[in-house]
Amino acid sequence: MVSQEVSDLDQPTVGQKEKITYQASCDSVELGEDHDVEKEFSDFVQLGEKLKTKGTFWNNFKNVEFPITFKNRNNMVYFLGVxxxxxxxxxxxDQSIISGAHIGMNKALQLTQHENSLVSSLMPLGAVGGSILMTPLSENFGRKKAMLVSGILYTIGAIICAAALDNETMYAGRFILGLGVGIEGGSVGVYIAECVPPNQRGNLVSLYQFFIAFGEVLGFAIAAMFFGIHGGWRYMLGSSLLFSTILLVGLMFLPESPRYLAYNNKYAEAINVYDRLRDTSDHSSKVEFLELIKSAKAERELRARQSRIQVWLDLFTIARNRRALFYTVIMVSLGQLTGINAVMYYLSTMMANIGFSSENAVFMSLVGGGALWLGTIPAILYMDRFGRRVWGMNLVGFTFGLVLVGVGYLIPLDTNKPAALGIYLTGLILYMGFFGAYACLTWVLPAESFSIGTRSLGMTICSSFLYLWAFTVTYNFNRMKTAMTYTGLTIGFYGGIAFLGFFYQIFFMPETKGKTLEEIDEIFEKPAIEIAKENSRNMKRFLGSF
Structure with missing residues (x-):
């Protein structure tokens, strides 16, 4: 019989022992002590079975879940990821539809340029607040329930925006939508990273950016669909209701993260969820679960001796955490300070300025949105094959696109309109396409870089920076393009930041492809200068092969 006391499972087991090594690509991580894998894993399985015999209805009710299981566990992983x-x-x-809604909304609500900027930028500002809320929600109620809260906020925000009769009501609706965006943005990556196998983590977390980009295309399409209808902007802004309903229903069929459950001492629930996501007859899956338990137990014991303030301080005082935080904040900042949100929110306006009519500008926005969406597809298929460092080089492609966009604005429309439109659209497609591929990194890297005890907190800070920069570039877009011109803004400011980011990635970006979350802990134990030296040696070998 298996003792129900968790402490029994923490003791060394008797019987034949073996040194466990979990193979992941070319690297491996050891459990650190002798373990009888089969015996220890079966102990956890028995705990799970005992929980099932006690009845699962109340458990499912508490978890807001109607569990489904696939015979092929990979199908469950894909279902969860999608x-x-x-x-x-x-x-x-919500990011793109405001671009098309601006035209009708500005007239109906009689918005000034400043009020127009606030309507666009209050959503990312609200997302900063949502990112801050994500940590207490995610840690106290679970990753999945945090996403449920975000879906509810989306629904409330969409109703308020669609019904707004003045700018103040619109501000409130956009801010509430932002709260939902911030909670979602921080929760989705962590949840997927904690649930899926390491060799599928990059691809499935990238799927989130794929759906963001698809939503942006959909937003432009919805805007085009309702553009000619009286009060069409209300239908545009209210369309989120359909998608929030689908999300809320779908989440009810998904389990809680097994790592979150293990961290909260719910081993029986953790093994039952894990069994739905892995082929537990496979030896490596058993080892991965035991590593998960060991890591969760170590973090829990550490946090039990610390206050909440100490946990925050650990992000900055412990070298491993500080390196992960600095690295992920830099990468997130590169994804936002290169102008993507400002371009998305004002794409219809930019199209009009390059020579398209108001109606055609809304339709032509689909070109940029479509390129962004298509750019995410290679990330889903190939990021885990080529690795994070190779994927980071998409930054070069979208920088070149920014240069062409800036050059397009320099060509006089009255004397050479075809050339101006051709270069601008070529640059826009390149910028959006390469950025779509690159943006997937901004969700994958923070989700996999932090230790289990600091993961929610780390994601909160990264998400806060992401949306804070989004608010900054969006709110100041009109002022910056007036002061710097479109060309100076796209080439000088956005392009300049991308240029500096290229060299940071070359020297300081570690490779985490194919590694378990526990193995990634070891990478960030290395000083940044050691990572830079390794990257320099690898670059020399690579260049010397030609």
Missing amino acids: FTSFAGILSGV
């Missing part, structure tokens, strides 16, 4: 990432559609639709 439905969770579907949340990105809401974020994408």
Whole structure:
């Protein structure tokens, strides 16, 4: 019989022992002590079985879940990845649809340029607040329930925006939508990273950016669909209701993260969820679960001796955490300070300035949105094959696109309109396409870089920076393009930041492809200068092969 006391499972087991090594690509991580894998894993399985015999209805009710299981566990992994990432559609639709809604909304609500900027920028500002809320929600109620809260906020925000009769009501609706975006953005990546196998983590977390980009295309399409209808902007802004309903229903079929459950001492629930996501007859899956338990137990014991303030301080005082935080904040900042949100929110306006009519500008926005969406597809298929460092080089492609966009604005429309439109659209397509591929990194890297005890907190800070920069570039877009011109803004400011980011990635970006979350802990134990030296040696070998 298996003792129900968790402490029994923490003791060394008797019987034949073996040194466990979990192979992941070319590297491995050891459990650190002798373990009888089969015996220890079966102990956890028995705990799970005992929980099932006690009845699962109350458990499922508490977890807001109607469990489903696939015979092929990979299908469950894909189902979880796709439905969770579907949340990105809401974020994408709300980012792009405001571009088309501006035209009718500005007239109906008689918005000034400053009020117009606030309507666009209050959503990312609200997302900063949502990112801050994400940590207490995610840690106290679970990753999945945090996403449920975000879906509810989306629904409330969409109703308020669609019914707004003045700018103040619109501000409130956009801010509430932002709260949903911030909670979702921080929760989705962590949830997927904690649930899926390491060799599928990059692809499935990238799926979130795919759905964001698809939502942006959908937002432009919805805007074009309702553009000619009286009061069409209200239908545009209210369309989020459909997608938030689908998200809320889909989440009810998904389990809680097994790592979150293990961290909260719910081993029986953790093994039952894990069994739905892995082929537990496979030896490496058993070892991965035991590593998960060991890591969760170590973090829990550490946090039990610390206050909440100490946990915050650990992000900065412990070298491993500080390196992960600095690295992920830099990468997130590169994804936002290169102008993507400003371009998305004002794409219809930019199209009009390059020579398109108001109606055609809305339709032509689909070109940029479509390129962004198509750019995410290679990330889903190939990021885990080529690795994070190679994927980071998409930054070069979208920098070149920014240069062409800036050059397009320099060509006089009255004397050479075809050339101006051709260069501008070519640059826009390149910028959006390469950025779509690159943006997937901004969700994958923070989700996998932090230790289990600091993961929610780390994601909160990264998400806060992401949306804070989005608010900054969006709110100041009109002022910056007036002061710097479109060309100076796209080439000088956005392009300049991308240029500096290229060299940071070359020297300081570690490779985390194919590694378990526990193995990634070891990478960030290395000083940054050691990572830079390794990257320099690898670059020399690579260049010397030609």
